[in-house]
Amino acid sequence: MQRIETIARLRNLLRPRRGRRLGLVPTMGYLHEGHLSLIRQAAEECEQVVVSVFVNPLQFGPGEDLDRYPRDLERDRQLAEEAGADILFTPGVEEMYPGGAKTTVRVTGLTDRLCGASRPGHFDGVATVVSKLFHIVEPDRAYFGQKDAQQVAVIQQMVHDLNMPVEVVPCPTVREEDGLAMSSRNVYLSPEERRRATTLYKTLREATREREAGRLCQAAEAVQFIRERLEMTEGLSIDYVEVLSYPGLEPLERLDESRSIAAVAVHLGSTRLIDNVIWPQEEGTRCTAP
Amino acid sequence: MQRIETIARLRNLLRPRRGRRLGLVPTMGYLHEGHLSLIRQAAEECEQVVVSVFVNPLQFGPGEDLDRYPRDLERDRQLAEEAGADILFTPGVEEMYPGGAKTTVRVTGLTDRLCGASRPGHFDGVATVVSKLFHIVEPDRAYFGQKDAQQVAVIQQMVHDLNMPVEVVPCPTVREEDGLAMSSRNVYLSPEERRRATTLYKTLREATREREAGRLCQAAEAVQFIRERLEMTEGLSIDYVEVLSYPGLEPLERLDESRSIAAVAVHLGSTRLIDNVIWPQEEGTRCTAP
Known part of the structure; x- marks a missing residue:
């Protein structure tokens, strides 16, 4: 597995497609069994799997846990590789949002409720970063956990509305033995x-x-x-x-x-x-x- | 030249890329010399050229000229073919915006001024439809006229911010003999x-x-x-x-x-x-x- 930090290097690496199916698993890192089940499913269905690890500041509101969000890239690297990832994409904030980024992707309606109501702007941040990742990686399939059911719905709506050439694959929530959803x-x-x-x-x-x-x-x-x-x-x-x-x-x-x-x-x-x-x-x- | 009306047929036609360079010229039709110069430049630089003709309701405000916007598809077909287009993509409104589309692409800042100030929502409509066309056609290059300079700036910003894998090519304004910009x-x-x-x-x-x-x-x-x-x-x-x-x-x-x-x-x-x-x-x- 290769770890890549820049968009340009990732594009170069992915460019010669030769018809192979490419899967993307977008994550914010600190991987758990939920993420790993996504990576395993992607590895089963695709010839090449990119796992992105990016704690996206755009989807955190003021006073939320952006700064203390848990990070352990070395552990993520190991776990992603064992689960079948071919490339770990770990861009920095400056690489993803170079000064002066002005564009937002907004899904209205189904973002007003649930987490969208408690976390204003959260799903704009999600839709925007996922849109960027889709353009950077150009995956055939992208895998998301059903624990974030509203996120799945928002991304499916975005893909549908903007005609993005990618298949969104929702995957079942993975739970601890006592039922707590992995997070x-x-x-x-x-x-x-x-x-x-x-x-x-x-x-x-x-x-x-x-x-x-x-x-x-x-x-x-x-x-x-x-x-x-x-x-x-x-x-x-x-x-x-x-x-x-x-x-x-x-x-x-x-x-x-x-x-x-x-x-x-x-x-x-x-x-x-x-x-x-x-x-x-x-x-x-x-x-x-x- | 083929005329295609549905997204699915266009995708099928474009899918086998075999490394050829694909150019897109998005238009609202009623083609004039300005559009034709874009098509000619695309035909010079690309192996395959798609010209889209779609009067995009999303970029017209209430009271604007959506209903009376001039249309002549037969003439467009002939002119586009003569200028070197390979495919004329002419989707209907229902094909582009099936009931319940909820997603908008918004470029902030440089849309507040000039036409953005006089036509609120106009550039959201432009960014959204161009984003859709980019996802449908997946062009290597897309050609836009400098007469709509703010539109060019907005699309360049969107492409940059969302990492869209396309090169935006601005082309000089074409004018009548007495200097009036073609429109x-x-x-x-x-x-x-x-x-x-x-x-x-x-x-x-x-x-x-x-x-x-x-x-x-x-x-x-x-x-x-x-x-x-x-x-x-x-x-x-x-x-x-x-x-x-x-x-x-x-x-x-x-x-x-x-x-x-x-x-x-x-x-x-x-x-x-x-x-x-x-x-x-x-x-x-x-x-x-x-």
């Missing part, structure tokens, strides 16, 4: 917070069972069910609990109206955690631009 | 307005001579010089007269501080016309993304 931010948690964090998925699973048993039929009921259980967890404060259509992220009344997502964001101490389940549970559908 | 909108002019329209370039040329003779040194003086002469033309109302740095489009004091643009927009009856000169006069520089 680079889990390292922030104290042992006590770590125990409490299991309530997120436990609650989403309970709600799924209730829904499957026909005891939750309305979105508002499901929100209330989840909210009540989360509120019982000490030291946990709710950012949002929402049940929306998926992937459109529109409000809905009855849960059988369409595919839906139950999504939660909470703070445990100073750490923000998100999780979600899709109802009915099935594989994310792939999306290609028209 | 599809010139057909709107009555014979009387057509005569009066020559004042634009005449005035810009006079200002250029004054500048070269050292009699215009300040941007504000140049603005005043141009404004006074335009105001003497009957039936002409000024939208803007500005002298800015080019391609940054920043205010400047002394004309020798940097390369600059003298840009004007006027209304003659219900027709809006623009023109510009770059000081000192030289070829537009090509721009590639980092």
Whole structure:
């Protein structure tokens, strides 16, 4: 595996395509099993896999954890290589945003809710950096984790609307044994917070069972069910609990109206955690631009 | 030359690249000598040339001339073929913006002034549609006329900021014998307005001579010089007269501080016309993304 730091070198390396299929796994580094499952799937499906590690300042708001976001490039290098990456692309901020960058890609509508409401500008930053990575790498397929379900929806919408020649592949959330969704931010948690964090998925699973048993039929009921259980967890404060259509992220009344997502964001101490389940549970559908 | 109306057919046709260089000339149709000079230059430099004809609703404001914008596809087909186009891409509005498109590409800063100030949202529409065309066609080079100097600057900035793998080639403004810049909108002019329209370039040329003779040194003086002469033309109302740095489009004091643009927009009856000169006069520089 090669590690590349500049756009020009990466382009030169990737230019002679010779018909091989190229996969991209965009990450902010501090790789965990979730990322590695993306890399493994990319390596299975593609002849060449680029993993990017870039902590994108554009998607952090003021007061967010940009400065303390965990980083360990040496460990990332090793893990990415073992999982099957061919190239690790690790540009610096100045390489990605040379002075005077003025262009933003904005997806409206489905960025107003969930994390978009709590983190204004976040998805502009995501859409803009992913758009840059797509132009730099020109991948055939790009792999994203369903834990960031809204991010997947935003990127699928962008790819569709701007006719980007790439297939977006959403991959299932990878969880710890006790159900906590893998996240680079889990390292922030104290042992006590770590125990409490299991309530997120436990609650989403309970709600799924209730829904499957026909005891939750309305979105508002499901929100209330989840909210009540989360509120019982000490030291946990709710950012949002929402049940929306998926992937459109529109409000809905009855849960059988369409595919839906139950999504939660909470703070445990100073750490923000998100999780979600899709109802009915099935594989994310792939999306290609028209 | 083939005429193609759908994105899918165009992609299929262009897919086997075999290393040939592909040029794109995006237009809104009703082709004139300005467009044809772009097509000819593309045909000289590239093995395959796609000309797109799409009157992009996104770049027209409310009350602008979207509905009456001149169209003549049969004539365009013939002219484009004679000039050396291989493919004429003529998608409909529904093909380019299927229901529910939510993504916008926005270049901030240099879109606030000149036509951006008079036509809010115009350059978002331009950046978004050009971004789509770049993703659909995946050209090596894209050709734009310097008559729309601000458009060229906006697209160069977008390509740079989003690392789009395309070279933007600005081409000189083509003029009628009496100096009027070629524009599809010139057909709107009555014979009387057509005569009066020559004042634009005449005035810009006079200002250029004054500048070269050292009699215009300040941007504000140049603005005043141009404004006074335009105001003497009957039936002409000024939208803007500005002298800015080019391609940054920043205010400047002394004309020798940097390369600059003298840009004007006027209304003659219900027709809006623009023109510009770059000081000192030289070829537009090509721009590639980092």
